[in-house]
Amino acid sequence: MFSFQNMTQEIHSWLSSLMSETFVMLVEMTIVGILAIALFAFLGLVLVYMERKVAAVIQLRKGPNRVGPFGIFQTSADTLKLVLKEGFMPDNVDKFLYKLAPFVVMITAMLILAPIPFAKGVQIWDINIGVFYLTAISSISVIGILMAGWASNNKYSLLGAMRSGAQIVSYELSAGMAVLSIVVLTGSLNLGDIIASQEDGWWIFKGHIPAWIAFIIYIIAVTAETNRAPFDMAEAESELTGGFHTEYAGMRFALFFLAEYINIFIVCAIGAILFFGGWMPFHIGSWTAFNHVMDFIPSFMWFFGKTFFLIFLIMWFRWTFPRLRVDQLLNLEWKYLLPISIFNLLLMTLVAIKGWHF
Amino acid sequence: MDASTILFYTIAAYILVTGVLAVTTRKIFRSAIWLLFSLIGIAALYFWMDLPFIAAVQIVVYVGGIVVLIIFSIFLTQKSGDQMPKPILGRTLPSALASFFGFVFTINLIWHHGFIENKGILFDPTVDSIGMQLLNTGEGGYILPFEVVSMLLLAAMVGCIVIAMKVKKEETI
Amino acid sequence: MISFLKTYFTEVFQAIKSLLSGMKLTGYYFTHPKNIITEEYPDNRATLKMADRFRGEVIMTHDEKNEHACTGCSACELACPNGTIKIINKFEINAEGKKKKAIDAFVYHLELCTMCNLCIVACPTDAIKMSPNFEHSVYDRRLLTKQLNHEGSKIREGVE
Numbered sequence: 001m002f003s004f005q006n007m008t009q010e011i012h013s014w015l016s017s018l019m020s021e022t023f024v025m026l027v028e029m030t031i032v033g034i035l036a037i038a039l040f041a042f043l044g045l046v047l048v049y050m051e052r053k054v055a056a057v058i059q060l061r062k063g064p065n066r067v068g069p070f071g072i073f074q075t076s077a078d079t080l081k082l083v084l085k086e087g088f089m090p091d092n093v094d095k096f097l098y099k100l101a102p103f104v105v106m107i108t109a110m111l112i113l114a115p116i117p118f119a120k121g122v123q124i125w126d127i128n129i130g131v132f133y134l135t136a137i138s139s140i141s142v143i144g145i146l147m148a149g150w151a152s153n154n155k156y157s158l159l160g161a162m163r164s165g166a167q168i169v170s171y172e173l174s175a176g177m178a179v180l181s182i183v184v185l186t187g188s189l190n191l192g193d194i195i196a197s198q199e200d201g202w203w204i205f206k207g208h209i210p211a212w213i214a215f216i217i218y219i220i221a222v223t224a225e226t227n228r229a230p231f232d233m234a235e236a237e238s239e240l241t242g243g244f245h246t247e248y249a250g251m252r253f254a255l256f257f258l259a260e261y262i263n264i265f266i267v268c269a270i271g272a273i274l275f276f277g278g279w280m281p282f283h284i285g286s287w288t289a290f291n292h293v294m295d296f297i298p299s300f301m302w303f304f305g306k307t308f309f310l311i312f313l314i315m316w317f318r319w320t321f322p323r324l325r326v327d328q329l330l331n332l333e334w335k336y337l338l339p340i341s342i343f344n345l346l347l348m349t350l351v352a353i354k355g356w357h358f
Numbered sequence: 359m360d361a362s363t364i365l366f367y368t369i370a371a372y373i374l375v376t377g378v379l380a381v382t383t384r385k386i387f388r389s390a391i392w393l394l395f396s397l398i399g400i401a402a403l404y405f406w407m408d409l410p411f412i413a414a415v416q417i418v419v420y421v422g423g424i425v426v427l428i429i430f431s432i433f434l435t436q437k438s439g440d441q442m443p444k445p446i447l448g449r450t451l452p453s454a455l456a457s458f459f460g461f462v463f464t465i466n467l468i469w470h471h472g473f474i475e476n477k478g479i480l481f482d483p484t485v486d487s488i489g490m491q492l493l494n495t496g497e498g499g500y501i502l503p504f505e506v507v508s509m510l511l512l513a514a515m516v517g518c519i520v521i522a523m524k525v526k527k528e529e530t531i
Numbered sequence: 532m533i534s535f536l537k538t539y540f541t542e543v544f545q546a547i548k549s550l551l552s553g554m555k556l557t558g559y560y561f562t563h564p565k566n567i568i569t570e571e572y573p574d575n576r577a578t579l580k581m582a583d584r585f586r587g588e589v590i591m592t593h594d595e596k597n598e599h600a601c602t603g604c605s606a607c608e609l610a611c612p613n614g615t616i617k618i619i620n621k622f623e624i625n626a627e628g629k630k631k632k633a634i635d636a637f638v639y640h641l642e643l644c645t646m647c648n649l650c651i652v653a654c655p656t657d658a659i660k661m662s663p664n665f666e667h668s669v670y671d672r673r674l675l676t677k678q679l680n681h682e683g684s685k686i687r688e689g690v691e
Contacts (some may be wrong), residue, residue, distance in 0.1 A: 024363040058557045062569040097391065129410050129485060136414040139422025143394060146429050150387055162433060169426060189485055216547075320557040321550065336543060 004218035004300075005121030032124055036113055039238065040262055050308075051315055058319040085250035091151070093247065097151035102248070108163035109262040111137045115191055116269050119279050119300035122328040129182055134270060135176055138225070139264070142168040145227075145244050148256070152247035160243025163233040163326055168225055170333045175221035177341035178214040181348040182207075182274045183310070191273055197280045200279035201284065208356065210348040215275045217341045222267035223314055224329070226260060230321040233329060245291035268310035276310075279303040362406075365489045369406060373399035387432050394425045409483050565657055581663035586646035589616075589639055590662040591679040598687040601658035603634040610653035615643040633686055637679040641667060655689050 011031075015024045049072060056063025089098065114125040115133055123168075127133050142165055149161020150196065183189060185207055186197045192295030197203075204211050224231035235243040245256045272278060279299035283291045324332065373396055380392035397420040404413035495501050560566060570579065581587070593599050601621045637659075638668040651660055658680065669675060 025361075026596070054561070057564055057567070058561050060560060060566055060568050062567055062571070065571075094385070094388070097388065100391075129414055130419075132414045132485075133410065136417040136422065139418060139426075140398075142426060143391075143421070143429070146426070146433075147391065150429075152434070158433065162430075165426065165430060172422075275500055316554060316557060320553045340543070 004119055008121070023200040036110060036124070038112070039113075040258065043265050044258040044261050045079065045113060047265065047311065048075045048078070048257075050311070051261075051318075054312065054315045055319050058316070066100070079254065082250060082254040085137070087251060088249040090247050093153045093189055094151040097147050098247075099252075101144050101148035101151060102252045102259075104147060105141055105259040106255045106262075108137060108141040108144060109259045109266065111140075112263075112266050116266070117191055117195060117273070117278055119298070121302070126190070126192055129189045131179055131189045131194070131270075131274075135172070135179065138266075139168075139172060141259075142200050148248070149244040152244070154247055156242070157244050157246050157325075160233075160235065160240045160246070162358060164227055164244060166326075167231065167233055167329060169232075170330060171221045171224040171337075174217050174224060174333060174337040174341045177203045177338070177345050178218035178221065179270075181210060181341075184345070184352050185211075185346050187352075191278070195273060195278040195280050198280050199283060200286075201274065202277040202280070202282075204275040208351065210344050210351055211275065213340065213344045214348065215271070217337055217344070218271055218275070219310070219313065220337060221333075222271065223317055224313075224333070226263045226267060228260075228264070228314065229318045230323045231329060232323065233326050264311060265307065268314065269303070269307045271310050272306035276306045277302075278306075366406060368405075369402050369465050370397055373403070384444075386435075386442060387429070390425060390432060393428070394421060397421050397425065409484060411485055411488060562604075581665070583663075584661075585665070586642055586648060586661040587661040587663045587665040588646075588661070588667065589644065589650060589659050589679065591659050591681075592636060592657075593681055593684055594687065596687075597681055597684045599658055599684050600656040600687050600690045601634050601637060601680065602656055602686060602690060603632050604655065606653045606655060607650035607659065610649045612647065612649065613643050613645065615640045616650060634680055639677045639679050640675065641677060642672060642675040 012024070012028070015027055016246075018024075019027070052074070053063045055061075064074035067073040067077050089095070112134055115123065115127045115130040117123040145164045145168075146161045149157040149159075149164070152158075182194065182203055185203060186194045188194060188197075198207075200208075204215055207214075227233075227235060235245070240246070245253055248256060279302050281291070281294040281297060281299070281302050283294060376392050376396040376399060380389050380396055383389050384391060397416065401413045401416040401421070404410075404416055491498070492500050492504055544587045572579065591599050591601060603618055605618045605620075610616050617636075617638040617640075618634055619636040619638065620632055622630045623633045624630055646661070648661065667675065
């Protein structure tokens with residue numbers, strides 16, 4: 001059967017026959033970096049197009065339908081426009097931080113990509129503390145936003161950055177709790193192990209009600225963490241004219257925009273890995289025949305299918321729910337999500353100790 | 359000199375340069391950002407040593423926690439965008455002397471004792487063993503410091519709530 | 532304590548319920564694309580059907596004998612909030628030798644009109660109405676000043 005593992009092994013052995021170990025590593029790192037950037041660009045185009053189409057259909061519109069068949073080249077045209085735009089910089093900004101901020105946000109998004117298994121045997125870095133690494137790195141991205149808001153020398157930007165900081169710092173807690181409850185069930189932080197533990201069924205089915213509560217809390221918290229509506233306090237187009245990226249134009253703005261969509265992809269990928277088994281096909285206990293049929297669908301299809309389902313869910317939220325006020329937002333986190341997720345974690349620990357899960 | 363050594367010196371130089379920039383820059387927000395980069399460099403050093411857990415803790419606690427708090431408090435202060443005045447000689451001199459003597463002291467220690475070569479793995483840096491050690495009540499366990507720290511954090515949290523809590527005023531008619 | 536927990540959990544469940552009902556509606560729209568109401572305007576120009584009550588411009592109805600029902604009473608001119616309508620009257624001498632008021636020109640400034648419908652309401656003889664035509668773009672602003680009564684038209688018999 002077709003496997004990515006053989007392919008990477010072959011490339012590695014071919015490179016090893018050509019040069020020394022250090023250079024093999026450098027070349028491989030370059031290849032992986034280029035692939036990651038290519039994936040980013042592709043995801044950016046696809047997700048923006050998807051968002052516009054989903055929004056349009058939900059609002060009884062048609063969405064982009066002029067550039068190419070069904071408007072599929074609309075986002076490419078937009079990107080071209082952004083690239084050709086002047087990199088405008090207002091007076092009296094902190095030039096160094098202003099230029100640095102989009103890169104901090106972007107590099108953070110790229111770093112989070114490292115431990116995610118895209119298919120069976122396709123993982124950039126099989127790090128032992130996978131989940132913890134993800135939470136650690138994702139806490140840096142708020143600094144990029146704070147930096148952008150500060151350096152723009154604009155009240156709206158600063159307010160947007162402050163809101164975004166408060167929001168991300170608080171929602172990280174309940175997202176972390178939801179992630180922990182799956183880690184408690186698996187007993188490992190390694191993403192590969194977490195996926196392997198779901199061979200006979202995904203955690204959302206095996207983990208009873210606590211897993212469902214954890215999933216709901218996770219999806220709410222990550223919607224807030226990626227600063228998307230109904231939690232888009234950081235951008236708040238209606239009151240802050242764009243929040244932290246008000247003063248950005250051209251490619252620098254495009255980097256923020258791209259990072260937002262990449263972050264959506266990443267949090268949905270993590271959600272798919274933790275609750276829906278990542279690239280693991282849909283298996284039911286001991287139904288061997290059924291499981292074999294499911295195995296014929298390639299693993300990367302499973303992974304991207306689940307991830308895009310979750311992305312669609314988050315887009316569905318965005319185009320359905322009314323926005324929250326900033327105090328309601330903090331109330332939701334500190335009065336509802338956090339206590340519930342703490343009790344849910346305790347419940348999950350009980351389930352794990354007693355072995356009540358399947 | 360192999361690639362690993364080159365990497366080490368690169369990271370070390372990065373930490374030192376950003377650290378020096380953090381204390382010499384005259385804009386307070388930039389200072390916080392340089393501090394952030396310096397702390398990320400230390401995390402990189404932990405990754406270089408193949409201790410991913412400690413590195414991730416470094417990032418969570420210092421980068422995601424402390425620096426964000428520092429940035430928030432900078433945002434809330436007035437005139438945070440202005441250039442700081444030049445430090446007066448009375449402060450520069452003692453601090454320069456202090457760091458110089460600290461440097462000399464460290465060099466002296468290294469000079470006299472040297473480094474012990476690491477033969478094989480001396481400790482087990484996996485999450486499992488760290489967790490076990492942390493909650494171990496037996497020999498070499500860290501349960502007491504762990505509990506003391508959690509009591510401290512609890513006290514701090516209660517203190518925060520007391521400060522933030524509004525006392526309901528008696529209604530006067 | 533019990534009552535607090537009770538209200539807390541009812542709040543949570545009601546919130547989830549109301550969110551789900553919202554998602555049900557948008558989910559219905561998403562899965563039923565035939566509901567899409569977008570008009571691809573320049574492409575479907577041949578088949579475009581405007582709504583009955585759409586207000587595109589004011590027109591004066593003329594029958595096949597080139598007769599209209601406007602008596603020149605200027606009620607519409609008075610009703611118009613921003614001076615869109617200007618009625619220029621003349622006096623005709625009819626068969627019985629009497630002088631009778633009639634319109635010479637019903638001048639309509641489309642560029643000033645807000646389609647508020649007040650003139651149509653004010654008209655006592657239903658001489659004017661709203662037409663659904665909305666393609667008004669021209670290269671010269673003067674072309675937007677229109678004369679609504681046709682050339683050589685006259686008032687219909689019996690309309691007072």
